[in-house]
Each structure stands twice: as C-alpha cells, then as structure tokens.
Amino acid sequence: MKSNSPKPKSEPVVPRHVAIVMDGNGRWATQRGLPRLLGHKEGVEALVRAVRAFAGRGVQILTVYAFSTENWSRPEPEVSGLMSLVPTAMKAHLNPMAAQGVRLRAVGDLSALSPKVRQAFAKMEEATAGNRRVTLNVAFNYGGRWDVAQACKRAMAAGVSPEHLDEHTLGRYMARADTPDPDLLIRTGGECRLSNFLLWQLAYAEMFFTERLWPEFDDDDVQQALAFYASRDRRFGSLPDHHRPAAEPERSSGMQQVAAGYGKPLVARG
Numbered sequence: 001m002k003s004n005s006p007k008p009k010s011e012p013v014v015p016r017h018v019a020i021v022m023d024g025n026g027r028w029a030t031q032r033g034l035p036r037l038l039g040h041k042e043g044v045e046a047l048v049r050a051v052r053a054f055a056g057r058g059v060q061i062l063t064v065y066a067f068s069t070e071n072w073s074r075p076e077p078e079v080s081g082l083m084s085l086v087p088t089a090m091k092a093h094l095n096p097m098a099a100q101g102v103r104l105r106a107v108g109d110l111s112a113l114s115p116k117v118r119q120a121f122a123k124m125e126e127a128t129a130g131n132r133r134v135t136l137n138v139a140f141n142y143g144g145r146w147d148v149a150q151a152c153k154r155a156m157a158a159g160v161s162p163e164h165l166d167e168h169t170l171g172r173y174m175a176r177a178d179t180p181d182p183d184l185l186i187r188t189g190g191e192c193r194l195s196n197f198l199l200w201q202l203a204y205a206e207m208f209f210t211e212r213l214w215p216e217f218d219d220d221d222v223q224q225a226l227a228f229y230a231s232r233d234r235r236f237g238s239l240p241d242h243h244r245p246a247a248e249p250e251r252s253s254g255m256q257q258v259a260a261g262y263g264k265p266l267v268a269r270g
C-alpha cells in the first residue's frame with residue numbers, strides 16, 4: 001500500500017480506505033452457548049453487511065483481518081474451521097458480491113495454505129477482477145511483520161542497494177503496494193491493539209475502537225465509525241491551523257520557536 005504523503009488540509013470526510021480487525025466472534029458464540037466456529041460463520045455475514053454499508057457511504061477500499069500469522073496457534077479444529085470457511089463463504093457470497101461491484105483480493109502469505117483454500121482465493125480474484133465500485137482485501141495468513149520482512153526480501157532480490165532503500169522504495173514492495181494506506185482503522189471486541197495488522201500502512205490512520213462484537217457490527221456502528229472519522233483533524237505530523245504563525249518565522253532552534261510563539265512546540269502528535 002502506498003505511503004500517504006503529508007496533506008494536512010482538505011482531507012475528504014469519508015475515508016477512502018477502512019481497515020478492520022473483526023474481533024469478538026468467539027465471545028459472541030460462547031455467550032450464546034455455541035461453538036466458536038459459529039461465531040466466525042456469523043462474522044462472515046457481518047462482513048458481507050459491512051461491505052454493503054461502507055460501499056453505500058462512499059468507502060472505496062476495505063481491508064479486513066480474517067486470519068493472522070499468529071492464528072495458527074489456535075486449537076487445530078478452529079484453524080481448520082477458519083480455513084474451510086474460505087471456500088464455503090465464497091460459494092455463498094461470491095456471486096452476490098460480484099453483482100454489487102465488489103472486487104475481492106487476498107493479501108498475505110498464501111503459499112502456506114492448502115490448494116483448496118488457495119484455489120478459492122484465486123477464483124474470487126479472477127471472478128471479480130474487473131469490478132471497481134469497492135475493493136475488499138481479505139488479509140489471510142497476514143502479519144504486519146511478515147509484510148515488512150517480505151518487502152525487504154523482495155527489495156533485496158530486486159537488487160535495491162542499502163543506500164537506495166528508503167521509506168518510499170520499501171513501500172513499493174509492501175503487499176498490495178498499489179493501494180493507498182488506510183485512513184481509518186476499526187477494531188471491534190473491546191481490545192485496543194493492532195495485533196500485527198498493517199503495521200507499516202497504519203502509520204497515520206485514525207483509530208476507532210468499539211466494544212461491539214464483530215458479528216453484531218451493524219449499520220449504526222458503521223455510521224458511528226464514519227462520524228468519528230469525520231470529526232478528526234488529520235495532521236500527518238504537521239500543526240493544526242490555529243497553531244501556525246501567520247508568517248512563518250525563520251526556524252532556528254526549538255527554544256527559539258517557543259519564544260516565537262509556536263504555542264505548544266513540544267506537542268509531537270501526528
């Protein structure tokens with residue numbers, strides 16, 4: 001995904017790209033006395049609804065965390081259940097999603113998956129390659145650290161020398177480097193962490209955390225997340241307008257900037 005260049009002003013009110021950690025499937029099922037896998041199945045239904053709701057509000061790209069590089073450590077029946085959800089979900093939802101103009105793509109280390117799962121992803125990519133209304137990237141066997149490592153490996157294999165390996169160059173080797181960075185991250189399920197999701201690409205994303213469990217995520221939650229985003233003042237490391245001096249004084253040292261009335265010069269927030 002491309003690194004966003006700093007553009008502190010005139011950000012669109014609707015995020016172009018929303019990334020989602022779909023957490024809480026297991027708890028949703030357990031609370032109902034159901035096996036955890038049914039929570040994941042319900043999670044697929046919530047995802048289908050969310051894609052429709054976000055696309056209807058003008059979001060162009062969604063990237064969802066469906067299986068992390070760490071999820072292999074779950075009990076084997078849950079891992080194989082999540083794996084078999086891929087072809088099952090494709091069967092049930094590929095055609096309706098394709099008809100809505102959804103382009104489906106996988107992101108992650110697919111080489112470790114079974115041929116059946118890989119084929120399901122290949123089929124969904126092929127069947128929806130021409131769609132442009134909204135793109136749904138399904139992160140599967142994905143990890144942010146894996147992504148950085150694979151980018152380094154590919155850059156080295158392409159002969160990029162250490163002196164040429166800057167942020168811009170490495171960014172071109174990240175998975176899905178043709179996609180702009182997410183503007184908004186949503187995590188359901190009450191946890192406030194990234195869990196190794198898109199570590200490089202989320203550098204300047206706004207973050208919305210909600211207690212809602214993913215299978216319950218509905219239209220109101222979509223609305224709340226988008227309202228939260230619209231209320232943010234995105235600065236990309238710059239200063240808000242009211243902290244900018246009318247005429248920029250010559251910059252010399254940090255302390256002189258304090259004296260020159262920069263307001264809160266030690267605020268290093270992005």
Ligand code: FPP
Nearest residue numbers: 022023024025026027043044066085086089
């Ligand atoms: C985290 O909830 C969720 C996952 C590890 C899997 C998410 C997968 C889906 C929503 C299905 C999508 C599948 C496809 C094929 C697109 P959790 O199990 O950690 O929940 P918990 O914290 O309540 O235990």
